Amino acid sequence: MRWEPFSNDREFHLSITDAERQGLARIAQRRRWVWYVFIAFVPVVALAALVGGPDALNTVGFAVLALWAVIVALSGFARCPRCANIFSMGNGIANPWRRTCGNCGLALE
Numbered sequence: 374m375r376w377e378p379f380s381n382d383r384e385f386h387l388s389i390t391d392a393e394r395q396g397l398a399r400i401a402q403r404r405r406w407v408w409y410v411f412i413a414f415v416p417v418v419a420l421a422a423l424v425g426g427p428d429a430l431n432t433v434g435f436a437v438l439a440l441w442a443v444i445v446a447l448s449g450f451a452r453c454p455r456c457a458n459i460f461s462m463g464n465g466i467a468n469p470w471r472r473t474c475g476n477c478g479l480a481l482e
């Protein structure tokens with residue numbers, strides 16, 4: 374299979390290997406976890422405050438934010454399974470919600 378960035382060859386973009394499919398699933402999973410932790414932040418911290426008071430609020434709030442920062446970094450710096458470049462980067466511009474690889478155009482779905 375030839376490799377040509379930003380090719381308009383539809384067949385090239387539609388044909389992906391199992392390894393590429395697994396890599397794309399991993400990227401999609403990391404993006405889902407960004408949202409899971411983001412949405413869980415307020416209820417988790419509120420529960421910690423109710424149960425443990427202000428000290429627990431601070432500790433749990435910082436821990437959840439630190440966890441979220443790690444997940445955001447793992448998601449944002451995920452490598453493309455086809456070209457091995459950072460999936461969300463393209464032409465020097467980072468877009469963490471990009472649906473296609475910014476380097477080779479491999480689509481998430």
Ligand SMILES: [Zn+2]
Pocket residue numbers: 453454455456457458460474475476477478479
């Ligand atoms: Zn790529």
